[in-house]
Amino acid sequence: MIKNRLLIFGGMLFFGHLSAQTVVASDQGLRNADPRLRRTETYQAYGVKSPTDSTAFLRATYDYPSPTERVDVNFQYDGEVWVPQSRFRYTFDALQRITAFNSETYDASTKQFVPQARQQTYPHGNTQQNDSLLSYNWSLTENKYVLTLKQTSTFNSKDQVKEINNTVSISGQIFRIKDVYSYDSNNNLTRTESFTYLGELAMKSSFTKYTYTNKLLSTSTTYTAIGNTDSIPQAQLTNRYNGLGLLEQTESFRWDFVSMTWSKSSSTIYGYDAAKRILFRETSVVNTGQPDQRSRAEFFYNKDGSAKYDVNYTFDTNAQAFKLDNKRFYFYDPVSSLRDLPTPFKPLILYPNPTRGPLYLKLQDKAQVQVFGSNGQMLQAIVLNPGQVLDLSSLPAGMYQVLAKEGTEFFGSKVFKQ
Template identity: 30%
Template sequence: PHGDSPDLIDSAFTYLWDSTILDWQIVLSIRNTFDAQDRLQENFTAIEYFGDPLLFKEIYSYDANGDNHLIEEFAILGNDVFPSSRTDITYTDHLPIEVTVSLSDGFDFFPSSRVNYAYTLFDAVRLVLSFEWEANDWKMTERIEYKFDSQQRISTKETTIDPTSTAERELVHYGYIQDDNLSIEMFLLWDDDLFDWVLDSKKHYYYNGLVSVPNTPAGPALALEMYPNPTVDAVRLTLENEAIVQVFSHGGQLMQSLLLQPGQMLDVATLPAGIYQVTAQQGADFYSGKIVKQ
């Protein structure tokens, strides 16, 4: 841990059992450095890849308002350090309204992706627009719109894939049993022929004292590494296979539950700033870790 903080970490290591040499082998190491205000300054990650470590470094910069406006990522090869990407973040009243990722060829940076956010009067994300750089212009690839009920809870989430061409649309309705505790999610798909929404599936939630109880297997949880951490919008989980992922608030409330594919980012953009517990289940293996949402 970092100092007396229960949530920030200076370093973390992940090991796998090698049945050939009958010993634990390190596969991932993460080292963080913080400034005097406990803000993340640098992240150093080493990933073992068939005996050859892949080394990466991230540098976090903050503006005069204390917002993390720039993340620079570098690849380390021997004694050489090469820029690989940069993430520029624009804020309004400490809320990120635009996140732009640019990739480097080792010399120059070129735009790659962009996400824009719009908020409600109570600072909840109401619109997310995702773009990719294509043919020297930004092409919208996804549009997500959230609507809220009178208690400022998400009532619907409408996702449109590739809005500029043949759009695929999904609508999720949320029902609550009490406060922010979900009782049901209904998933609907848009049917062009019927020109209407068609129910695809439902998901019901059950509680023990109105605190969600995740389906966790017996045995101790393994460390779940996620980066970047802290994050403003999404984190990548270091898992090699499909996993059931759940996100819980500090009080134990289930905030998200989804099936995450390898390489897929966990989107936490709509969650309020705070500390969240993330669990992942891969077969009989259970992983757990914490993220800081800025």
């Protein structure tokens, strides 16, 4: 239990810094709001008995009790049956932001899921930030959820995070941490400062500086604070982008106190297709005195743009080549694309048009909604209830077609994303 609390505590300390990092999502299907995704299965140990055989390893299932809920269950194969391991429940708001999260672990002796942790978030306006966040761990001794983290945020007039305050409880002890954010005239985050409270006195513990090139994050450098005026370097991350503004390479460095210079700790390169979808990710981790630890992931897609399968490799230093480690396959409900149906469409009333992201559809009942790009590729698929918002914030500027099936009727219209 203490270990779990420390993990949550450590993760939340760097929560604010993560928002400034550039992240490439590898689990394309899992991050999608597409309710067709029903399960993924991972297989490993390819070629042990023959060049084509494999062993079942992991399975995850996805259920959607309502348009604002999702339940994920993880299984591990024991050689005969799939054994449950954990279950996660997500609740979303109209903007598809997570407002509640519950995690449970499987008790093999009782064959039931038992509580582990839960989290509640309270989003700030129409942004992706939170006004507050509460995290709880299940206490076996007290037989109830115990608050382990309370996080509150304040914002400036531009809805940018100005300060995040964390109150953390670990084994009955209370710790307070504060992160302060600074921005430049271009609204770029340039600095975060972390403080730890000793009583009512806030002592600076670390700070991170951010630099940008063409409005894209190029470096973030973290320092350990010594008093209020001195510091020593701790870690650095550099990003490089291709001509389309997509992340092409990241490199991580740690400060070497012997040579007093930056020493590379890892490097990751990314590749994309013409639709800006990630095709591969290759990572090298530096091991002092040993060959680098290398891994590679490749991603494949269906015609509608949804994830088809992922392939993961590890580098064999003896053979000097990548060796297949595992494959993960995605399985969907057999729902056809609305675009492929030979049915005339009625005009779909939607607003605002053009939009910067949130899009309201005039619906009378629950509807299956799909969004298509100018090349005919389906980019989003979601079930909406009347009054819910279709969020196009993740899409680049351009013209899109929105199709909806409401009962037996079909509607369609075009929208311009600014």
